[in-house]
Amino acid sequence: MKKKLRVGILFGGRSGEHEVSLLSAASILKAINRQKYEVIPIGITKEGHWLSVSESQSLLTGSPSASEADPDFAVSAAVLRGGETFEAAPAHPLHLLQLHGSGNSGLEQHAETLGLDVVFPVLHGTFGEDGTMQGLFELADLAYVGSGVLGSATGMDKLIMKQLFAAASLPQTPHVGVLRSEWKADPKRCARLIENHLRYPLFVKPANLGSSVGISKVHDRSELAKAMDLAASFDRKLIIEEGVGGPDAKPRELEVAVLGNDSPEASIVGEIVPGTEFYDYNAKYHSTASVPIIPAKLSKAEEKQIRAMAVAAFRACDCAGLARVDFLMEPIRKGAKARIFLNEINTMPGFTSISMYPKLWKASGVSYKSLIDQLIRLALDRHAEKQQTHFSKE
Known part of the structure; x- marks a missing residue:
């Protein structure tokens, strides 16, 4: 046996x-x-x-x-x-x-x-x-299972992640990084720096965290300090991003699941329609108002572009096993093509049977139980491949 x-x-x-x-x-x-x-x-x-x-x-x-x-x-x-x-x-x-x-x-x-x-x-x-x-x-x-030390670290630090995305020529929203110590020492200077580079509305986030913990949407200067203090309570590095779509329109929030090691594959594209102003922690885990749409309603060209960007992001961060890649798409404006921005990558996304990562693969033909099997196999394959590496001259 x-x-x-x-x-x-x-x-x-x-x-x-x-x-x-x-x-x-x-x-x-x-x-x-x-x-x-x-x-x-x-x-x-x-x-x-x-x-x-x-x-x-x-x-x-x-x-x-x-x-x-x-x-x-x-x-x-x-x-x-x-x-x-x-x-x-x-x-x-x-x-x-x-x-x-x-x-x-x-x-x-x-x-x-x-x-x-x-x-x-x-x-x-x-x-x-x-x-x-x-x-x-x-x-x-x-x-x-999952990414190694480097892929995990770069997938967690949003500022480093975005530098890698930029090096791979992947489109992103404008953003600024601020240290907690800089914010505490001179909040006025930090506010000027942010406003000189970005336009409201803004999203203020801890650089190292997930599940939308500590994230705030900031509509104007009066809300900035409170959002910065909240993010600073969760990390020493803060990232401030310019909102997509401007003050009067929300972007579409799109997600792709990636699976694989050296030859990763992307799932079909899904969309989250938040029941709140944006897809925050409560919307993800404590509300039934947010609506997942799988597959997202996109043209074939848009879907192809997003899936290709997801795989490119996965490779840019040296990921392995699994990741969920999130995108923001501009609202459609008359006479203009909606731009698609890479938002972030999550190297260990929520993994309940109703989380987006397994749901995207289920809609792509891979069951939850099979997905677990594949991830374990990928982990064993990666470990076996690593045994080919020599760590000394002997």
Whole structure:
């Protein structure tokens, strides 16, 4: 009988998108093929504590506090992979990589029972989607779903991402970057800088976050300071973007799902019609007013252009596995062709069965369960390909 692949589903974490991660993980755990995979849930609390398997299950339903984390067990790089063990202090992730002797039979037992073939890190936002967790997997020599350290980091930092998009000659909205320290030191100078380069309405965002957390639409100067303070509470780098369509019209919000490694493919194009002024956090997760349209009503030329741009964005950021690429399209004006702007890329998009990424692939002919299979295969393929790389002269 063929041995089942042991797959770790990693979720939770210290991000502002902790709850979104729980929803994604619960959906994957429900849908994954148990005939093919032995599935190990691995939860991380909001405080950063790694939980035992039983506690990980309860995190999906009861959110245990940090004090409830088992002091005798935490997941380390070696425990994830199986083999040598490391001392792993649940209270601090840096301790996960401290080498430990062979006398700790408790951890050795966990390593033996938990050793994984591949991990699916359903972690959204900082401390999971930004390259930090991917670095841990690389040190553990462990196959994992999604982009590597570089792709994850560039996909999280909107300012760096936009520099890569510009280098690839992909059209974007005008934008300005401001550091939190600059804003706090001289808000008037920062406001002048913004207004000298951009026109209202504006969107003020933390550079490193997702799910529209900390984002505000700013209609005029009176709203700018409050929006900057909110974004600055979530990140040291802020990005301010000029709105598409001007003050009187909303742009169309379009999304494409990309799947693959070195030869990525794009799904059909979908559209979100927000029930609010823009597709913010509440509109995404707490409102039924927003309407997804799949496929989006576009000409063949527009759809071809958007799908090609999605793949180009994926490659520009050195992504792998999966990503959702978001676009803004100008409202149609009489006698003018609507311009299409690349907005951003998300390297670990929401992954519930009703999230846009799986829905776009379902409409393209790939079921949710098959999508999970393909992502695991892509992770294993990428890890196998990496074994061809020499890291020393010997």
